[in-house]
Amino acid sequence: MPPDPASRHDRAASFEQGAAQYASTRPSYPDAAVDWLLPDGARTVLDLAAGTGKLTQRLVARGLDVVAVEPSEAMRAELARTTPGARALGGTAESIPLPDASVDAVLVAQAWHWFSPAAPPEIARVLRPGGRLGIVWNVRDSGTDWVARFTEIIHRGDALEPSYAEPVPGPRFTPPEHRTFAWADPIRPTTLRALAASRSYLLTLPTARREELLAEIDDLVATHPDLAGRPEVDLPYRAECWRADVLPGSA
Ligand SMILES: C[S@@+](CC[C@H](N)C(=O)[O-])C[C@H]1O[C@@H](n2cnc3c(N)ncnc32)[C@H](O)[C@@H]1O
Numbered sequence: 001m002p003p004d005p006a007s008r009h010d011r012a013a014s015f016e017q018g019a020a021q022y023a024s025t026r027p028s029y030p031d032a033a034v035d036w037l038l039p040d041g042a043r044t045v046l047d048l049a050a051g052t053g054k055l056t057q058r059l060v061a062r063g064l065d066v067v068a069v070e071p072s073e074a075m076r077a078e079l080a081r082t083t084p085g086a087r088a089l090g091g092t093a094e095s096i097p098l099p100d101a102s103v104d105a106v107l108v109a110q111a112w113h114w115f116s117p118a119a120p121p122e123i124a125r126v127l128r129p130g131g132r133l134g135i136v137w138n139v140r141d142s143g144t145d146w147v148a149r150f151t152e153i154i155h156r157g158d159a160l161e162p163s164y165a166e167p168v169p170g171p172r173f174t175p176p177e178h179r180t181f182a183w184a185d186p187i188r189p190t191t192l193r194a195l196a197a198s199r200s201y202l203l204t205l206p207t208a209r210r211e212e213l214l215a216e217i218d219d220l221v222a223t224h225p226d227l228a229g230r231p232e233v234d235l236p237y238r239a240e241c242w243r244a245d246v247l248p249g250s251a
Contacts, residue, residue, distance in 0.1 A: 003204035006159040012114040014203035015051065019074035023052035023082060025194040027138050029109060030183040033239040034058050037134030042104040046126065048093055049111030053079035053086065055136075059107070060085035067103065069096055093119035098126045105132045112137075112167050124172040127246040133173060134243045137164040141182070141236040146224045153216045154196045157209075164240060173244035181241065184234035189227040193217050 003010040015022065034055070038045065043065055047056045050068035052075050059066045066086040070076045073090070080088045091097040093108070093115040106123050108115075112135045123133055142148040167176060187195075196202055196217050202210050221227050 002206065005157075005201055005204040007204075008114075008160065010204050011160065011200040013072075014200045016072045016074050017203050018198045019052055019072070019078045021194050022075070022198045023054075023078045025191055025198050026052075026054055026110075027185040027235070027237060028054050029058060029136055029138065030181050030239055031058065032183075033136055033179075033181040033241050034062075034107075036179055036181070037107055037132070037136060037241055037243055038105055039130070039132040039245070042132070044103045044105075046096070046098065046103045046106045047086070048096070048106050048108050048123070049114065050079055050086075050088070051075045051109075051111070053083035053088075055107060055109040056083045056086045067098065069093075069098075094122055096122050096126050100125050101128045101131075102126055103131065104128055105134060107134045107136070109136050110138060113164070117170075120169045121172060123169070124246050129246070129248055131246050132243055133169055133246065134241065135167050135176075136239055136241045138237045139164050139240050141238050144226070144236060146220065146226050146233075147236065149220055149224070150192055150196070150217065153213055153220065154199060154202065156213065158201045160201070167242050169244050172247055174247065176242040176244040179241050181239040182236070183239060184236045186232050187235050189221045189230055189233055192221055192227075 045059050045064050045066050047068045050056050050070045056066055056068045068079055068086045068088045069091040071092045076088050089097050103126055140147050140151055142151050193214055
C-alpha cells in the first residue's frame with residue numbers, strides 16, 4: 001500500500017526514506033536555545049527521536065554523555081556515521097531502552113508531535129529526580145516574501161495540522177516554560193528543493209504530485225528576485241522551545 005499523507009503513522013515512518021537528504025539539508029539548533037533547554041549541571045542527556053543527529057552533534061560538542069534514541073534504522077545509521085561520540089540506540093518515545101532514573105535531561109527536537117500519549121510517563125521514568133524535559137521546533141519565519149511562498153507550496157493540500165503547538169507533557173511535569181530564539185541558517189537557494197523533499201508530507205505524496213510541488217520550488221528559486229542567482233541567502237527561523245522539570249516522586 002502506498003503511504004497516506006494524511007496518516008500520522010505513515011508520516012512518522014516516512015523519515016526512513018529520506019535520511020541522507022535530511023542530514024544534508026535540515027537545520028541545526030542555536031546554542032542559546034540548547035543552553036536554555038539544558039538544566040544546570042547536566043551530564044547525561046538523552047536526545048529522543050534524534051534522527052540523523054542534528055541536535056545530538058550540538059550536545060556531544062559540549063562534552064556531555066549523550067544517548068540518542070531513534071526508531072528509524074536509516075536515520076540512526078546516518079547519526080552513527082556523523083556523530084560517533086553519541087551512543088545510538090533503536091527505540092521510541094513510548095518505549096525507551098534505558099533504565100529508570102538514568103538521565104539528567106531528555107531533549108526532543110522537531111519530533112514531539114509524532115509521540116503518543118504514552119511518551120510523557122516513559123520520559124518521566126528515565127529522568128533522574130529534578131531532571132528536565134526540553135522540547136524544540138525550528139519554525140521558518142514567514143515574514144519574508146520568499147519564505148512565505150516556500151511555506152505555502154510545501155504545505156499545500158496537507159491535511160495534518162501543523163506540527164508545532166504548545167506541548168502538554170502532563171501531570172508528571174511542571175507546567176512548561178516557553179521561550180523563542182530567532183536565528184538564521186545561511187543556505188544556497190537550490191537547497192530549498194532538498195529541504196522540501198525531506199519533509200514527511202512530500203515523502204508520503206504520490207510521485208507525480210511531489211514532483212509538481214518540487215517543480216514549483218525550482219520555479220520560485222529561479223524567478224524570485226531575492227533568490228535568483230544568489231549564491232547564499234539567510235533562511236530565518238524561530239527556535240520555539242519549551243522546558244519542564246519532572247516532579248518529585250512521580251516515577
Ligand atoms: C523531523 S525528524 C527530527 C529528527 C531530529 N530530532 C532533528 O532535530 O533533526 C522526526 C524524527 O522522529 C522520529 N520518530 C517518529 N515517531 C517517533 C516515536 N514515536 N518515538 C521516537 N521517535 C520517533 C522519526 O523517525 C524522525 O527521525
